[in-house]
Amino acid sequence: DVKVTQSSRYLVKRTGEKVFLECVQDMDHENMFWYRQDPGLGLRLIYFSYDVKMKEKGDIPEGYSVSREKKERFSLILESASTNQTSMYLCASIARDTSSYEQYFGPGTRLTVT
Amino acid sequence: AQKVTQAQTEISVVEKEDVTLDCVYETRDTTYYLFWYKQPPSGELVFLIRRNSFDEQNEISGRYSWNFQKSTSSFNFTITASQVVDSAVYFCALSWAGGGADGLTFGKGTHLIIQP
Numbered sequence: 001d002v003k004v005t006q007s008s009r010y011l012v013k014r015t016g017e018k019v020f021l022e023c024v025q026d027m028d029h030e031n032m033f034w035y036r037q038d039p040g041l042g043l044r045l046i047y048f049s050y051d052v053k054m055k056e057k058g059d060i061p062e063g064y065s066v067s068r069e070k071k072e073r074f075s076l077i078l079e080s081a082s083t084n085q086t087s088m089y090l091c092a093s094i095a096r097d098t099s100s101y102e103q104y105f106g107p108g109t110r111l112t113v114t
Numbered sequence: 115a116q117k118v119t120q121a122q123t124e125i126s127v128v129e130k131e132d133v134t135l136d137c138v139y140e141t142r143d144t145t146y147y148l149f150w151y152k153q154p155p156s157g158e159l160v161f162l163i164r165r166n167s168f169d170e171q172n173e174i175s176g177r178y179s180w181n182f183q184k185s186t187s188s189f190n191f192t193i194t195a196s197q198v199v200d201s202a203v204y205f206c207a208l209s210w211a212g213g214g215a216d217g218l219t220f221g222k223g224t225h226l227i228i229q230p
Contacts (some may be wrong), residue, residue, distance in 0.1 A: 033217055042205060042222040058217055075205070092157065101147055101209070103218060105159040 004106035006091055012112045019078040020108050024092030030096040032074035034066065037088040049074055050096070065097065081113045115179045118208050119185040120221035127196055128229050135191045135224045137206030148182065149218065165189065182191045202226045
């Protein structure tokens with residue numbers, strides 16, 4: 001069974017803290033993604049990665065960075081958390097060569113920055 | 115730029131009614147892919163369907179059906195004989211030629227409430 005896991009379901013951090021959100025997939029997928037979900041705004045792409053050490057900016061990369069040191073793991077980093085980064089964060093992965101084009105999503109991390 | 119519009123923020127129907135969720139998209143690409151995802155209260159997105167721009171055949175899967183019309187840039191989703199378990203947020207999404215491998219552009223979602 002395919003699996004994308006995220007390190008925490010709920011996280012509370014203080015303004016200015018450095019925050020790491022971890023995502024791991026066990027499907028040997030090349031492409032991984034971080035989205036942010038906010039009420040009334042849907043999901044918006046923050047960053048994605050085609051391969052180890054590769055990264056590409058999505059639609060809203062400001063205030064975030066990412067790290068992909070191993071194929072199965074994709075980390076989202078908030079260098080200095082701010083209250084406007086309170087949101088639900090969703091990780092996804094997909095095989096580069098696929099006929100289904102289905103992105104597999106993790107359960108999400110609900111981050112609150114106080 | 116790509117854009118997906120789901121004009122219906124929330125729909126509430128009584129169980130067993132049919133309901134259609136609208137999706138209108140904008141893209142300059144001639145090859146693109148359209149998706150529907152379901153997000154139940156548990157939060158995890160569940161893939162429902164993918165359509166490519168060259169395939170305008172309607173699709174039916176049990177109580178679910180999808181109507182893709184390039185002429186109106188729409189990809190609507192109908193649930194027949196709705197059930198309480200269909201209550202969820204439904205997202206329509208669009209991808210360019212990468213087929214989803216380069217990320218998806220999502221609509222804002224439609225919150226569907228099925229009342230018993």
